[in-house]
Amino acid sequence: MNSSPLVALxxxxxLLSLFAVGGAxxxxxxxxxxxxxxxHWMSDRQFADMFAIAQVSPGPNVIIVTLIGYHVxxxxxxxxxxxAMCGPTCVLAFVVARTWDRFKEARWxxxxxxxxxxxxxxxxxxxxxxxxxxxxxxxxxGLLTAATALVAFATRINPLFLFAAGAVLGLTGWL
Amino acid sequence: MSDSVSPAPAALxxxxxxxxxxxxxxxxxxxxxxxxxxxxxxxxxxxxxxxxEFNEVFALSQFLPGPNVINFSVVFxQRFxxxxxxxxxxxGLLGPPLIIVMVLAVLYDxxxxxxxxxxxxxxxxxxxxGLLIAVVAKMAAPLFRKGLHWAPLVAILAFIGVALxxxxxxxxxxxxxxxxxxxxWVRP
Numbered sequence: 001m002n003s004s005p006l007v008a009l010x011x012x013x014x015l016l017s018l019f020a021v022g023g024a025x026x027x028x029x030x031x032x033x034x035x036x037x038x039x040h041w042m043s044d045r046q047f048a049d050m051f052a053i054a055q056v057s058p059g060p061n062v063i064i065v066t067l068i069g070y071h072v073x074x075x076x077x078x079x080x081x082x083x084a085m086c087g088p089t090c091v092l093a094f095v096v097a098r099t100w101d102r103f104k105e106a107r108w109x110x111x112x113x114x115x116x117x118x119x120x121x122x123x124x125x126x127x128x129x130x131x132x133x134x135x136x137x138x139x140x141x142g143l144l145t146a147a148t149a150l151v152a153f154a155t156r157i158n159p160l161f162l163f164a165a166g167a168v169l170g171l172t173g174w175l
Numbered sequence: 176m177s178d179s180v181s182p183a184p185a186a187l188x189x190x191x192x193x194x195x196x197x198x199x200x201x202x203x204x205x206x207x208x209x210x211x212x213x214x215x216x217x218x219x220x221x222x223x224x225x226x227x228e229f230n231e232v233f234a235l236s237q238f239l240p241g242p243n244v245i246n247f248s249v250v251f252x253q254r255f256x257x258x259x260x261x262x263x264x265x266x267g268l269l270g271p272p273l274i275i276v277m278v279l280a281v282l283y284d285x286x287x288x289x290x291x292x293x294x295x296x297x298x299x300x301x302x303x304x305g306l307l308i309a310v311v312a313k314m315a316a317p318l319f320r321k322g323l324h325w326a327p328l329v330a331i332l333a334f335i336g337v338a339l340x341x342x343x344x345x346x347x348x349x350x351x352x353x354x355x356x357x358x359x360w361v362r363p
Contacts, residue, residue: 019348023243025307029337030344037341049287052300053279059202059272062242066273070280078277086269089241090249094261097250100235107360113238114363115356118326119348120237121314122333128308129338135300144298148305153312162302170298171291 005073006080008039013065013084018092022120024062024085028127031068032134041072048134056163062086141175187222191256191263197221198248198267210244217251224251244268325358 012034020027028051035041042050050071054064062085069081103109136142148162169175189197201212210233217223224232232254236246245265252264286292319327329351336347 016344017241019240019345020242021238021240021348021352023237023241025310027344033341033343046287048300048304049283049293049296052296052303053283054276055303055306056299057272057276057279058204059275060242060244060268062245063272063276066276067280067283070277071284075277078280082269082273086242086245086265089239089246090261090265093236093239093241093246093249094253094258096239097235097253097261110363111356111360113234114326115329115359116238116352118318118329119333119351119355121311121318122330122351123337123344123347124307124314125311125330125334126338128304128311129334131300131304131307135297135304137297141297141301144301145305145308148302149308149312150305152306152309159306162306163299166298166300166302167295168298170294170296170301173294175294175297175301 006076009069009072009077009081010084013069013081014088017085017087017089020089021116022123024060024064025127026120026123028064029123029130031064032130035068035072041068044134046071048131051131052135056160138175140169144169144175189221189223189255191259194252194256194260195263195267198252198264199271202268202270202272210247213244213247213251223255325355325362329355329358 016027016030019030032047036044036047050064050067054061054067057063063082065085066078066082070078073080132142132145136145144166148166151157152159152162197216198213201216204212214229214233218226218229232247232250236243236250239246245268248264248268249261252261254260256263283292315327315330318324318330321327333347333351336342336351337344
Protein backbone atom coordinates (compact mmCIF):
# COMPACT_ATOMS: atom_id res chain seq x y z
CA MET A 1 0.00 0.00 0.00
CA ASN A 2 1.16 3.49 -0.72
CA SER A 3 2.20 4.99 2.60
CA SER A 4 2.01 8.66 1.66
CA PRO A 5 -1.75 9.11 2.29
CA LEU A 6 -1.22 7.61 5.76
CA VAL A 7 1.58 10.03 6.50
CA ALA A 8 -0.54 12.91 5.23
CA LEU A 9 -3.49 11.82 7.39
CA UNK A 10 -1.35 11.39 10.50
CA UNK A 11 0.46 14.71 10.19
CA UNK A 12 -2.63 16.62 9.22
CA UNK A 13 -4.96 15.41 11.96
CA UNK A 14 -2.30 15.58 14.67
CA LEU A 15 -1.73 19.24 13.80
CA LEU A 16 -5.42 19.97 13.46
CA SER A 17 -6.28 18.45 16.84
CA LEU A 18 -4.09 20.98 18.64
CA PHE A 19 -6.03 23.90 17.14
CA ALA A 20 -9.47 22.36 17.55
CA VAL A 21 -10.54 24.41 20.54
CA GLY A 22 -14.26 23.82 20.87
CA GLY A 23 -14.06 20.17 19.90
CA ALA A 24 -14.39 18.27 16.66
CA UNK A 25 -17.24 20.49 15.48
CA UNK A 26 -14.96 23.52 15.54
CA UNK A 27 -12.60 21.79 13.14
CA UNK A 28 -15.23 20.90 10.52
CA UNK A 29 -14.48 23.82 8.15
CA UNK A 30 -10.78 23.05 8.24
CA UNK A 31 -11.41 19.35 7.54
CA UNK A 32 -13.70 20.38 4.70
CA UNK A 33 -11.14 22.82 3.32
CA UNK A 34 -8.41 20.19 3.24
CA UNK A 35 -10.41 17.05 2.37
CA UNK A 36 -12.58 18.63 -0.33
CA UNK A 37 -10.81 21.74 -1.61
CA UNK A 38 -7.09 21.13 -1.13
CA UNK A 39 -6.56 17.36 -1.30
CA HIS A 40 -9.64 16.40 -3.35
CA TRP A 41 -10.14 13.32 -1.20
CA MET A 42 -13.92 13.58 -1.59
CA SER A 43 -16.79 15.67 -2.96
CA ASP A 44 -18.84 18.23 -1.08
CA ARG A 45 -21.74 15.77 -0.99
CA GLN A 46 -19.61 12.96 0.38
CA PHE A 47 -18.35 15.25 3.13
CA ALA A 48 -21.91 16.17 4.10
CA ASP A 49 -22.81 12.45 4.05
CA MET A 50 -19.94 11.64 6.40
CA PHE A 51 -20.99 14.34 8.84
CA ALA A 52 -24.51 12.91 8.73
CA ILE A 53 -23.25 9.37 9.40
CA ALA A 54 -21.08 10.59 12.27
CA GLN A 55 -24.08 12.41 13.76
CA VAL A 56 -26.46 9.45 13.62
CA SER A 57 -23.88 7.07 15.08
CA PRO A 58 -23.71 6.95 18.85
CA GLY A 59 -20.65 8.36 20.57
CA PRO A 60 -18.41 11.38 20.21
CA ASN A 61 -18.66 13.57 17.10
CA VAL A 62 -14.97 13.13 16.46
CA ILE A 63 -15.62 9.87 14.61
CA ILE A 64 -16.13 11.87 11.42
CA VAL A 65 -12.32 11.76 11.39
CA THR A 66 -12.47 7.96 11.35
CA LEU A 67 -14.79 8.08 8.33
CA ILE A 68 -12.54 10.48 6.45
CA GLY A 69 -9.51 8.29 7.21
CA TYR A 70 -11.32 5.19 6.01
CA HIS A 71 -12.40 6.91 2.83
CA VAL A 72 -8.84 7.98 2.06
CA UNK A 73 -6.86 4.87 3.01
CA UNK A 74 -9.11 2.05 4.23
CA UNK A 75 -8.84 0.51 7.68
CA UNK A 76 -5.28 1.70 8.19
CA UNK A 77 -6.39 5.22 7.27
CA UNK A 78 -9.24 5.07 9.78
CA UNK A 79 -6.91 3.92 12.55
CA UNK A 80 -4.20 6.47 11.73
CA UNK A 81 -6.58 9.43 11.43
CA UNK A 82 -8.38 8.60 14.68
CA UNK A 83 -5.17 8.07 16.63
CA ALA A 84 -3.66 11.28 15.25
CA MET A 85 -6.74 13.32 16.14
CA CYS A 86 -7.03 11.93 19.68
CA GLY A 87 -3.46 11.03 20.68
CA PRO A 88 -1.71 14.39 21.14
CA THR A 89 -4.65 16.03 22.87
CA CYS A 90 -5.13 13.04 25.18
CA VAL A 91 -1.52 13.33 26.33
CA LEU A 92 -2.01 17.06 26.80
CA ALA A 93 -5.25 16.51 28.73
CA PHE A 94 -3.54 13.96 30.95
CA VAL A 95 -0.63 16.25 31.77
CA VAL A 96 -2.83 19.31 32.33
CA ALA A 97 -5.29 17.38 34.49
CA ARG A 98 -2.50 16.60 36.96
CA THR A 99 -1.53 20.24 37.44
CA TRP A 100 -4.69 22.22 36.72
CA ASP A 101 -6.05 22.40 40.25
CA ARG A 102 -2.96 24.27 41.36
CA PHE A 103 -3.93 27.23 39.12
CA LYS A 104 -7.61 27.27 39.98
CA GLU A 105 -7.56 30.88 41.15
CA ALA A 106 -4.84 32.18 38.83
CA ARG A 107 -5.80 35.21 36.81
CA TRP A 108 -4.10 33.96 33.64
CA UNK A 109 -6.10 30.77 33.79
CA UNK A 110 -9.38 32.66 33.89
CA UNK A 111 -8.24 34.91 31.03
CA UNK A 112 -7.28 31.92 28.90
CA UNK A 113 -10.54 30.18 29.62
CA UNK A 114 -12.69 33.26 28.95
CA UNK A 115 -10.67 34.25 25.90
CA UNK A 116 -11.05 30.95 24.12
CA UNK A 117 -14.85 30.75 24.41
CA UNK A 118 -15.62 33.34 21.68
CA UNK A 119 -12.96 31.86 19.37
CA UNK A 120 -14.48 28.40 19.55
CA UNK A 121 -17.97 29.87 19.17
CA UNK A 122 -16.93 31.56 15.92
CA UNK A 123 -15.32 28.36 14.68
CA UNK A 124 -18.39 26.23 15.37
CA UNK A 125 -20.50 28.93 13.72
CA UNK A 126 -18.30 28.57 10.65
CA UNK A 127 -18.94 24.81 10.78
CA UNK A 128 -22.67 25.47 10.52
CA UNK A 129 -22.07 27.61 7.47
CA UNK A 130 -19.87 25.03 5.73
CA UNK A 131 -22.18 22.12 6.56
CA UNK A 132 -25.34 23.94 5.48
CA UNK A 133 -23.71 24.87 2.19
CA UNK A 134 -22.59 21.27 1.61
CA UNK A 135 -25.95 19.77 2.59
CA UNK A 136 -28.52 22.24 1.28
CA UNK A 137 -28.60 22.00 -2.50
CA UNK A 138 -32.30 22.82 -2.78
CA UNK A 139 -34.60 25.38 -1.19
CA UNK A 140 -36.51 22.63 0.61
CA UNK A 141 -33.28 21.28 2.13
CA GLY A 142 -32.50 24.79 3.32
CA LEU A 143 -35.95 25.01 4.89
CA LEU A 144 -35.40 21.65 6.59
CA THR A 145 -32.12 22.94 8.07
CA ALA A 146 -33.82 26.12 9.30
CA ALA A 147 -36.79 24.24 10.75
CA THR A 148 -34.51 21.74 12.52
CA ALA A 149 -32.49 24.60 13.99
CA LEU A 150 -35.64 26.29 15.29
CA VAL A 151 -37.12 23.14 16.80
CA ALA A 152 -33.84 22.09 18.40
CA PHE A 153 -33.31 25.59 19.80
CA ALA A 154 -36.79 26.02 21.22
CA THR A 155 -37.45 22.49 22.54
CA ARG A 156 -35.53 19.69 24.25
CA ILE A 157 -36.56 17.09 21.68
CA ASN A 158 -34.30 14.06 21.19
CA PRO A 159 -32.18 14.79 18.08
CA LEU A 160 -32.89 11.30 16.76
CA PHE A 161 -36.46 12.39 15.93
CA LEU A 162 -35.11 15.29 13.89
CA PHE A 163 -32.73 13.01 12.01
CA ALA A 164 -35.59 10.58 11.38
CA ALA A 165 -37.76 13.39 10.02
CA GLY A 166 -34.93 14.44 7.71
CA ALA A 167 -34.43 10.86 6.54
CA VAL A 168 -38.12 10.43 5.73
CA LEU A 169 -38.27 13.74 3.86
CA GLY A 170 -35.17 12.75 1.91
CA LEU A 171 -36.32 9.23 1.12
CA THR A 172 -39.72 10.38 -0.12
CA GLY A 173 -38.03 12.74 -2.56
CA TRP A 174 -38.81 16.12 -1.07
CA LEU A 175 -35.25 17.40 -1.17
CA MET B 176 4.19 14.43 43.15
CA SER B 177 1.01 12.53 43.67
CA ASP B 178 -0.11 14.66 46.60
CA SER B 179 -0.53 17.58 44.19
CA VAL B 180 -3.36 15.63 42.57
CA SER B 181 -6.50 16.43 44.47
CA PRO B 182 -8.11 13.27 45.77
CA ALA B 183 -11.68 12.70 44.66
CA PRO B 184 -13.78 13.98 47.52
CA ALA B 185 -16.92 12.06 46.59
CA ALA B 186 -17.37 9.03 48.79
CA LEU B 187 -17.71 6.61 45.91
CA UNK B 188 -14.66 5.69 43.88
CA UNK B 189 -15.19 3.59 40.79
CA UNK B 190 -12.93 0.62 40.09
CA UNK B 191 -11.24 0.37 36.70
CA UNK B 192 -13.82 -2.03 35.35
CA UNK B 193 -16.69 0.17 36.60
CA UNK B 194 -15.01 3.12 34.93
CA UNK B 195 -14.70 1.25 31.64
CA UNK B 196 -18.30 0.02 31.67
CA UNK B 197 -19.64 3.45 32.59
CA UNK B 198 -17.94 5.05 29.60
CA UNK B 199 -19.06 2.24 27.30
CA UNK B 200 -22.59 3.01 28.38
CA UNK B 201 -22.10 6.75 27.86
CA UNK B 202 -20.66 6.19 24.41
CA UNK B 203 -23.59 4.06 23.30
CA UNK B 204 -26.33 6.35 24.59
CA UNK B 205 -24.89 9.64 23.39
CA UNK B 206 -26.36 10.78 20.09
CA UNK B 207 -25.25 14.19 18.88
CA UNK B 208 -22.61 14.56 21.55
CA UNK B 209 -21.93 12.39 24.57
CA UNK B 210 -21.33 14.97 27.31
CA UNK B 211 -24.91 15.32 28.58
CA UNK B 212 -24.99 11.55 29.02
CA UNK B 213 -21.68 11.57 30.83
CA UNK B 214 -23.14 14.06 33.27
CA UNK B 215 -26.21 11.93 33.89
CA UNK B 216 -24.10 8.87 34.50
CA UNK B 217 -21.44 10.44 36.71
CA UNK B 218 -23.43 12.95 38.75
CA UNK B 219 -27.04 11.77 38.80
CA UNK B 220 -26.80 7.99 38.63
CA UNK B 221 -23.49 6.97 40.19
CA UNK B 222 -22.69 9.92 42.45
CA UNK B 223 -18.98 9.79 41.54
CA UNK B 224 -18.83 13.58 41.43
CA UNK B 225 -20.89 16.50 42.64
CA UNK B 226 -22.39 18.79 40.00
CA UNK B 227 -19.75 21.39 40.85
CA GLU B 228 -16.84 19.00 40.42
CA PHE B 229 -18.32 17.87 37.15
CA ASN B 230 -18.60 21.45 35.89
CA GLU B 231 -14.95 22.06 36.70
CA VAL B 232 -13.74 18.99 34.83
CA PHE B 233 -16.13 19.86 32.03
CA ALA B 234 -14.77 23.41 31.75
CA LEU B 235 -11.24 22.09 31.62
CA SER B 236 -12.07 19.62 28.83
CA GLN B 237 -13.76 22.35 26.81
CA PHE B 238 -10.85 24.66 27.12
CA LEU B 239 -8.28 22.07 26.03
CA PRO B 240 -7.88 21.57 22.29
CA GLY B 241 -9.25 18.44 20.69
CA PRO B 242 -12.50 16.52 21.06
CA ASN B 243 -14.15 17.68 24.31
CA VAL B 244 -15.66 14.44 25.48
CA ILE B 245 -12.41 12.57 24.75
CA ASN B 246 -10.57 15.08 26.92
CA PHE B 247 -13.25 14.67 29.53
CA SER B 248 -12.77 10.91 29.69
CA VAL B 249 -9.00 11.34 30.10
CA VAL B 250 -9.27 14.00 32.82
CA PHE B 251 -11.97 12.08 34.66
CA UNK B 252 -10.21 8.74 34.34
CA GLN B 253 -6.88 10.08 35.54
CA ARG B 254 -8.50 11.63 38.58
CA PHE B 255 -9.89 8.28 39.71
CA UNK B 256 -7.28 5.86 38.43
CA UNK B 257 -4.18 7.64 37.16
CA UNK B 258 -2.84 6.59 33.78
CA UNK B 259 -4.71 3.28 33.85
CA UNK B 260 -7.95 5.07 34.67
CA UNK B 261 -7.48 7.50 31.80
CA UNK B 262 -6.72 4.68 29.35
CA UNK B 263 -9.69 2.62 30.50
CA UNK B 264 -12.16 5.51 30.30
CA UNK B 265 -10.90 6.49 26.86
CA UNK B 266 -11.13 2.92 25.58
CA GLY B 267 -14.66 2.58 26.88
CA LEU B 268 -15.74 5.83 25.29
CA LEU B 269 -14.11 5.34 21.91
CA GLY B 270 -14.18 1.57 21.39
CA PRO B 271 -17.85 0.75 20.71
CA PRO B 272 -18.55 3.84 18.52
CA LEU B 273 -15.47 3.05 16.44
CA ILE B 274 -16.71 -0.46 15.73
CA ILE B 275 -20.16 0.83 14.78
CA VAL B 276 -18.86 3.60 12.57
CA MET B 277 -16.47 1.24 10.79
CA VAL B 278 -19.41 -0.97 9.86
CA LEU B 279 -21.25 2.11 8.59
CA ALA B 280 -18.16 3.21 6.65
CA VAL B 281 -17.94 -0.14 4.88
CA LEU B 282 -21.65 -0.02 4.07
CA TYR B 283 -21.35 3.55 2.79
CA ASP B 284 -18.41 2.57 0.63
CA UNK B 285 -20.41 -0.23 -0.92
CA UNK B 286 -23.88 1.32 -1.12
CA UNK B 287 -23.14 5.05 -0.98
CA UNK B 288 -24.24 5.48 -4.58
CA UNK B 289 -27.59 3.81 -4.02
CA UNK B 290 -30.26 6.36 -4.87
CA UNK B 291 -32.38 5.67 -1.77
CA UNK B 292 -29.43 5.95 0.59
CA UNK B 293 -28.25 9.14 -1.09
CA UNK B 294 -31.67 10.68 -0.54
CA UNK B 295 -31.85 9.57 3.10
CA UNK B 296 -28.39 10.95 3.83
CA UNK B 297 -29.26 14.23 2.12
CA UNK B 298 -32.17 14.63 4.53
CA UNK B 299 -30.14 13.65 7.58
CA UNK B 300 -27.28 15.95 6.56
CA UNK B 301 -29.67 18.92 6.23
CA UNK B 302 -31.15 18.15 9.67
CA UNK B 303 -27.69 17.65 11.20
CA UNK B 304 -26.59 21.08 9.99
CA GLY B 305 -29.71 22.58 11.58
CA LEU B 306 -28.98 20.83 14.87
CA LEU B 307 -25.51 22.32 15.00
CA ILE B 308 -26.95 25.78 14.30
CA ALA B 309 -29.17 25.36 17.37
CA VAL B 310 -26.14 24.40 19.48
CA VAL B 311 -24.29 27.51 18.34
CA ALA B 312 -27.32 29.71 19.00
CA LYS B 313 -27.53 28.39 22.56
CA MET B 314 -23.82 29.03 23.07
CA ALA B 315 -24.00 32.49 21.51
CA ALA B 316 -27.00 33.80 23.45
CA PRO B 317 -25.16 34.64 26.71
CA LEU B 318 -22.17 36.02 24.82
CA PHE B 319 -24.14 38.39 22.62
CA ARG B 320 -26.31 39.51 25.53
CA LYS B 321 -23.28 41.36 26.88
CA GLY B 322 -23.97 44.06 24.29
CA LEU B 323 -20.97 46.11 23.24
CA HIS B 324 -18.17 43.76 24.23
CA TRP B 325 -15.08 42.31 22.60
CA ALA B 326 -16.27 38.69 22.87
CA PRO B 327 -18.96 38.75 20.15
CA LEU B 328 -16.54 40.64 17.92
CA VAL B 329 -13.89 37.92 18.28
CA ALA B 330 -16.50 35.26 17.50
CA ILE B 331 -17.57 37.14 14.37
CA LEU B 332 -13.94 37.57 13.24
CA ALA B 333 -13.27 33.84 13.69
CA PHE B 334 -16.40 33.08 11.68
CA ILE B 335 -15.44 35.43 8.84
CA GLY B 336 -11.86 34.12 8.67
CA VAL B 337 -12.79 30.46 8.51
CA ALA B 338 -16.21 30.41 6.82
CA LEU B 339 -15.99 33.31 4.36
CA UNK B 340 -12.26 33.82 3.75
CA UNK B 341 -11.42 30.09 3.86
CA UNK B 342 -8.25 30.77 5.80
CA UNK B 343 -6.59 27.73 7.42
CA UNK B 344 -7.72 27.18 11.01
CA UNK B 345 -4.20 27.34 12.54
CA UNK B 346 -3.65 30.85 11.11
CA UNK B 347 -6.97 32.14 12.33
CA UNK B 348 -6.35 30.60 15.72
CA UNK B 349 -2.83 31.97 16.12
CA UNK B 350 -4.06 35.45 15.14
CA UNK B 351 -7.21 35.52 17.28
CA UNK B 352 -6.56 33.42 20.40
CA UNK B 353 -3.77 35.59 21.86
CA UNK B 354 -5.78 38.73 21.11
CA UNK B 355 -8.88 37.28 22.72
CA UNK B 356 -6.98 36.09 25.80
CA UNK B 357 -5.33 39.50 26.15
CA UNK B 358 -8.72 41.19 25.98
CA UNK B 359 -10.09 38.78 28.58
CA TRP B 360 -7.13 39.70 30.79
CA VAL B 361 -7.69 43.44 30.45
CA ARG B 362 -11.48 43.53 30.63
CA PRO B 363 -12.96 40.25 31.81
